[in-house]
Amino acid sequence: MAKTAETADGSLAEGFIALQDVAKVFEVRRKTGFLKRERREVRAVDGLSFTVARGEMVGYIGPNGAGKSTTIKMLTGILTPSAGRLRVAGIDPSRERRRLAHRIGVVFGQRTTLWWDLPLIDSYRLAHRMYRIPDARYRENLDRCVELLELQALLDVPVRQLSLGQRMRGDIAAALLHDPEVLYLDEPTIGLDVVSKAKVRGFLRELNAERSTTVLLTTHDLQDIEQLCSRVMVIDQGRLMYDGPLAGLHEAGESERTLVVDLERELPPVVVPSARVVRVEGPRQWLAFPAGQSAAPLVARLAAEYPLVDLSVREPDIEAVIAKMYAEKAVS
Numbered sequence: 228m229a230k231t232a233e234t235a236d237g238s239l240a241e242g243f244i245a246l247q248d249v250a251k252v253f254e255v256r257r258k259t260g261f262l263k264r265e266r267r268e269v270r271a272v273d274g275l276s277f278t279v280a281r282g283e284m285v286g287y288i289g290p291n292g293a294g295k296s297t298t299i300k301m302l303t304g305i306l307t308p309s310a311g312r313l314r315v316a317g318i319d320p321s322r323e324r325r326r327l328a329h330r331i332g333v334v335f336g337q338r339t340t341l342w343w344d345l346p347l348i349d350s351y352r353l354a355h356r357m358y359r360i361p362d363a364r365y366r367e368n369l370d371r372c373v374e375l376l377e378l379q380a381l382l383d384v385p386v387r388q389l390s391l392g393q394r395m396r397g398d399i400a401a402a403l404l405h406d407p408e409v410l411y412l413d414e415p416t417i418g419l420d421v422v423s424k425a426k427v428r429g430f431l432r433e434l435n436a437e438r439s440t441t442v443l444l445t446t447h448d449l450q451d452i453e454q455l456c457s458r459v460m461v462i463d464q465g466r467l468m469y470d471g472p473l474a475g476l477h478e479a480g481e482s483e484r485t486l487v488v489d490l491e492r493e494l495p496p497v498v499v500p501s502a503r504v505v506r507v508e509g510p511r512q513w514l515a516f517p518a519g520q521s522a523a524p525l526v527a528r529l530a531a532e533y534p535l536v537d538l539s540v541r542e543p544d545i546e547a548v549i550a551k552m553y554a555e556k557a558v559s
């Protein structure tokens with residue numbers, strides 16, 4: 228299912244972001260004894276090909292160490308590929324990193340690009356000068372971000388005093404002041420509360436709809452993908468394992484949802500069709516059932532036959548879906 232970026236004549240297919248057989252190999256040296264060192268190759272990205280069209284919002288997911296950050300670093304030009312061809316907006320990122328910087332925005336959830344000791348607005352003023360953003364454009368973009376990301380009351384606050392959610396919104400604004408056509412987001416909702424997550428997601432949806440900004444989103448939060456991306460790419464061990472809609476990923480992973488039920492008292496594992504008890508703790512039981520199946524008949528059956536007090540449905544997390552998919556039937 229992996230999409231190839233190559234056309235019949237061998238050129239890179241139309242795509243705002245296009246990778247063709249891209250690899251990145253790191254050489255790691257390990258001390259194995261006195262004066263002895265062993266050289267080892269780590270293939271962080273291993274023959275990756277895909278294209279992303281202008282205006283697409285794509286989830287880019289995979290387990291830890293899969294090669295996501297390495298891909299993003301190559302797409303920004305920080306790292307040079309060991310092999311293959313890579314273009315963003317027609318630019319070879321590692322060759323023309325500065326030119327590309329004016330066309331892309333990057334947000335890393337775990338790190339900030341803002342000036343820690345300065346009020347938030349000062350980081351924006353610096354970006355204004357650094358990117359040589361025309362005054363009217365800067366003002367317009369700043370006003371829009373301030374309004375939609377609710378930053379007005381925070382502009383004069385030093386960044387170190389901001390909460391994680393406030394800082395994240397501040398970072399997203401900083402990445403957008405120069406009107407980038409493509410935005411790389413690395414865990415933009417990590418550690419945020421439900422309200423902040425909703426704000427960030429709402430803003431990204433609006434940005435994409437209004438400006439057709441192309442977004443590549445790395446996350447461990449399945450809801451980020453569900454609410455924002457029509458397409459998801461899964462990478463593992465540097466290779467593309469899946470490229471398609473999120474619903475298809477569930478099928479590929481044959482994933483399961485979990486129904487958590489609280490009974491009136493401790494009971495032996497409940498027995499209901501098409502679900503199985505996977506854990507029991509006092510009066511609470513966990514039932515796994517196929518993700519593609521509605522929970523309603525299951526709930527009705529349980530309510531009719533058991534002394535039910537409360538229940539909730541838990542979605543499978545991405546790690547579990549990927550692990551299962553990788554173990555059972557890798558799609559390539």
Ligand SMILES: Nc1ncnc2c1ncn2[C@@H]1O[C@H](COP(=O)(O)OP(=O)(O)OP(=O)(O)O)[C@@H](O)[C@H]1O
Nearest residue numbers: 253255269271289290291292293294295296297298
């Ligand atoms: N500079 C480097 N030198 C050596 N090995 C590296 C370097 N950068 C990354 N790697 C290795 O390449 C592989 C892919 O790493 P990468 O950071 O791209 O994964 P990731 O998918 O972003 O993981 P995570 O979700 O944990 O951030 C890992 O095995 C990692 O240890």
